[in-house]
Amino acid sequence: MAPRAAPPAGARAPGNAARVLRLVHEEGPISRAELTRRTGLNRSTTLALVGELVDLGLVHEDAPATGVRGAGVGRPSPVVRASADVVAAAAVVEIDAVTVALVGLDGSVRHRRAEPQAAPPTAAEAVATAARLLDELVAHASSTTGPVRVVGIGVAVPGTVRAEDGTVQYAPHLGWHDEPVAEPLADRTGLPVAAANDADLGAWAERLAGSGRGVDDVVYLNGGASGIGGGVITAGRPLIGADGYAGELGHTFVAANGIRCHCGAVGCLETEASREALTSVAGTPPDDLRALAAALAEERPDLESVVDRQVSALVTALRNAIHTVNPEVVVLGGFLGVLLEHVGDRILDDVRAQSMPGTADRLRIVPAALGDDVLTRGAAEVGFRELLRDPAAHTGAARPASARADAAAAAPAAAAQPAAGRTRAPSSPNAPGTDRDAAAEEARTP
Numbered sequence: 001m002a003p004r005a006a007p008p009a010g011a012r013a014p015g016n017a018a019r020v021l022r023l024v025h026e027e028g029p030i031s032r033a034e035l036t037r038r039t040g041l042n043r044s045t046t047l048a049l050v051g052e053l054v055d056l057g058l059v060h061e062d063a064p065a066t067g068v069r070g071a072g073v074g075r076p077s078p079v080v081r082a083s084a085d086v087v088a089a090a091a092v093v094e095i096d097a098v099t100v101a102l103v104g105l106d107g108s109v110r111h112r113r114a115e116p117q118a119a120p121p122t123a124a125e126a127v128a129t130a131a132r133l134l135d136e137l138v139a140h141a142s143s144t145t146g147p148v149r150v151v152g153i154g155v156a157v158p159g160t161v162r163a164e165d166g167t168v169q170y171a172p173h174l175g176w177h178d179e180p181v182a183e184p185l186a187d188r189t190g191l192p193v194a195a196a197n198d199a200d201l202g203a204w205a206e207r208l209a210g211s212g213r214g215v216d217d218v219v220y221l222n223g224g225a226s227g228i229g230g231g232v233i234t235a236g237r238p239l240i241g242a243d244g245y246a247g248e249l250g251h252t253f254v255a256a257n258g259i260r261c262h263c264g265a266v267g268c269l270e271t272e273a274s275r276e277a278l279t280s281v282a283g284t285p286p287d288d289l290r291a292l293a294a295a296l297a298e299e300r301p302d303l304e305s306v307v308d309r310q311v312s313a314l315v316t317a318l319r320n321a322i323h324t325v326n327p328e329v330v331v332l333g334g335f336l337g338v339l340l341e342h343v344g345d346r347i348l349d350d351v352r353a354q355s356m357p358g359t360a361d362r363l364r365i366v367p368a369a370l371g372d373d374v375l376t377r378g379a380a381e382v383g384f385r386e387l388l389r390d391p392a393a394h395t396g397a398a399r400p401a402s403a404r405a406d407a408a409a410a411a412p413a414a415a416a417q418p419a420a421g422r423t424r425a426p427s428s429p430n431a432p433g434t435d436r437d438a439a440a441e442e443a444r445t446p
Contacts, residue, residue: 016041017391020049024059024082025105025388026208031064033077050080057149058083058105058391082106085146088383089137089153089191090376091130092198095120095173095225100133102141102148103380105387107209109373110145111137123168123179130155131188153191154383155181156198156375158226163244166195172262173226194382198222200247201378202333202368203231204238209377210369211331219321221249221314222333222368225286227270234325254316272313275335281306289338296342311343315350322351322359333368340367 019039024030030038036046053059060083064076084104092099098121101112113133121129134153141148159171166182168174186193203212203220212218216236222229230249232239239246250270251263258267279286281303282295295303318330332340340347352360370377 016045017049017052018389020046020080021053021058021082021391022388024053024080025107025384028107029062029079029081031077031079032061035080053080053391056391058086058387084108084110085148086387087148087150088380088387089130089134089150090379090383091126091134091153091155091185092375092379093121093126093130093155093157093174095158098126098129098133099376100130100137101376101380102137102150103376103383105384107377109376110148111141112376113137113140120174123174123176123181124184127181127184127188130185134189150191151387152383152385153185153189153193154201154379154381154385155185155193155195156201156379157181157195158198158229160243160245160248161195161197163240166193168195169243169245192383192386194385196244196379196382197229197231197247198226198375198378199229199250200231200238200240201382202229202370202374203233203247203331203378204381205370205374205378206331206333206368207233208381210374211366212329215329217325217327218329218331219249219318219325219327220331220333220368221317221336222374223270223273223275223336224334225275228273228336230321232321232325232327234327239325249317249321252317252320254313269313269317273310273317273336273339278303278306278310278335278339289335292335293338293341296338307339307342311339311347311350314339315347315354318347318351318365319354322355322363326359328362328364330363330365331368332365333374337367340365 016039020035023035023038032046032050035050036043039046041049050059050061054061059080062079062081064078082105084106086105087102087110088105090101090103095117097114097116099112099114102110104110113136115129115133130153134150138148138150155166157168157171158173159176160169161167161181162169166180168176168179168181170177171179182193182195199220199222202222203218206212206220207215207218212220212233216233218233220231220233228250230247232247241247251261251265251268253265253267254269255267255272259271260266261268261271276286279292282292284291284295296307314336321327321330348363348365351363351365368374
């Protein structure tokens with residue numbers, strides 16, 4: 001292949017390549033003309049940037065086509081697509097399973113493997129399981145669909161996760177206190193690792209590809225095995241807080257005479273609106289949402305009584321969130337989405353009735369759209385974070401098992417080093433410093 005001509009000056013800035021790659025990743029297939037329009041760069045610079053990303057194996061160009069964002073009319077423009085074989089590993093830790101999936105840069109969930117847990121796993125067990133499942137998935141992908149290039153790992157945990165080092169400060173349903181997750185998993189795999197609260201990641205995933213797509217102000221609530229998790233997107237950015245603990249809407253106060261929560265408070269949303277309380281009366285398995293929806297459709301008086309109490313608690317929590325962050329969309333997932341489908345507009349009507357004039361006029365309350373993929377997609381996004389920030393500097397590949405064994409053997413030496421803002425592979429020449437503010441800022445931009 002003939003060498004490319006020297007790129008225009010604007011193409012040399014790493015930020016411009018990152019802007020183009022992020023647009024292709026987040027928007028899906030997009031014409032080169034639309035990339036030029038969206039970035040404000042000139043056509044020759046866009047051409048050079050796309051060529052650079054093609055050379056890195058991160059995107060590819062197709063012949064012009066109709067029905068693609070920015071296709072427009074007039075002279076057809078090539079379509080740029082993110083590569084499916086450049087993947088992030090998404091690890092989701094729950095009380096009853098550890099799941100790892102490979103998610104392509106194009107948003108496709110390529111491969112997934114879950115390992116049930118008889119009891120909530122310890123942090124060390126979760127790390128070991130995730131590393132092993134990743135090895136198995138990479139081997140499986142290579143033997144079936146072809147080699148994949150793993151560029152990072154994102155971990156979703158049902159608890160508060162410290163922004164600067166990926167340590168799980170408190171995960172009550174798992175029984176974890178101050179447990180490092182990102183660093184030991186990076187040591188085991190030799191890959192950059194980021195860990196975050198599962199609901200925060202779910203909020204970003206729904207904003208990126210689900211019911212909140214394209215909306216800059218979103219509140220996300222999910223009800224599942226680990227209680228009710230919440231995440232907030234405001235002005236197009238995740239609301240993280242000083243230490244990474246913002247958005248714990250499951251612990252919003254909703255009932256003065258309520259049930260004591262495991263957090264020590266009384267009347268938290270997740271104790272007053274509980275999946276287990278609802279499914280036990282419904283007589284359905286806790287994780288079978290279709291069976292729950294069918295039971296609710298019967299409108300049994302005993303079950304409707306529980307529904308009324310839980311909807312009342314949910315409305316109070318949403319009123320508090322609306323007065324605090326003024327979202328345009330509230331997305332409800334898990335059993336909360338089933339409740340929403342059952343009661344229809346009642347939740348929105350009750351929230352508006354309890355809200356200050358104007359604060360909920362444009363509000364929409366909708367069910368989550370990504371289903372079982374929501375946490376997988378969210379975790380993958382933080383797994384892609386380093387690549388999306390500087391495509392040329394971070395195009396790593398999954399290492400063979402022998403290299404991972406070498407990394408594990410080097411773990412004691414790595415552990416003696418200061419914790420990084422977000423844990424990278426020990427061999428990375430671009431490891432961040434220990435500045436908490438810089439780490440928190442990075443956490444605000446998945």
